[in-house]
Amino acid sequence: MNAACFDLADLVLTRAGRTGSPAYRLEIPRLTVWPGARIGLVGESGIGKSTLLDILALIRRPDSLRHFQLSGRDIAQDLTRGRMRRLTRMRRRHISYILQDGGLLPYLSIGANARLARRLARSDQADGIENLAQTLGIASLLGKLPSALSGGQRQRAAVLRGLASGAQVILADEPTAALDSQNAGAAMRLLADLPRDRAVIVSSHQEALLTSCGFVLWRLVAQDRSAVATRVTLKIEAA
């Protein structure tokens, strides 16, 4: 059997409270993501969806953890010791992170952004960039710079670039937030229909869309909330 894409245990991330806002503590006792998983990360605004995606993308270091495996590799020590070069290499090889604001290189066209992502990942993924762009409704925009696109078009371009890399793990932070319902449906179905050897974790407030596309909901919830601190954990809902 293939290794889990993610397998982690007893992870804690804290943030000190600022004036007027409580301290924040995210506790993940156990989290395992298998190839083929379709996970919708949900929860109220500010609960920590982006924070958890950043942790899984190896961008944000937790305060403590007992165990962290990415695609069968134990990277707990790399994380606790902040070995950024090794973590960057692991991220490039295994993970594609579709950011809320697009994160596209402003001086490259949409098509060139996608081709660069594919080259950097050394991907031999069969699905062409043009086919993906067609499904996302942005095929005619491949020659344009990100600055010439609307917010929703940029968001679809970010999805295109994320998928072009062919990474085994796709993380996407609210990839359909700026889209009308038709384009949101097309983008979410594209993510859901990726080959079954890929794992997809998408944060979103559009729970009905997630479930209609076959995503299992993982909900971040506050276990304790007071004026000084909020303690958050993850609840996995039945499929």
Ligand SMILES: Nc1ncnc2c1ncn2[C@@H]1O[C@H](COP(=O)(O)OP(=O)(O)OP(=O)(O)O)[C@@H](O)[C@H]1O
């Ligand atoms: N860079 C930061 N510095 C300090 N606090 C932060 C930072 N980023 C997020 N937070 C806080 O951490 C908590 C989790 O934020 P996060 O952005 O992960 O939530 P979210 O569930 O993704 O929210 P939304 O649905 O609004 O995008 C919030 O209390 C937020 O205010």
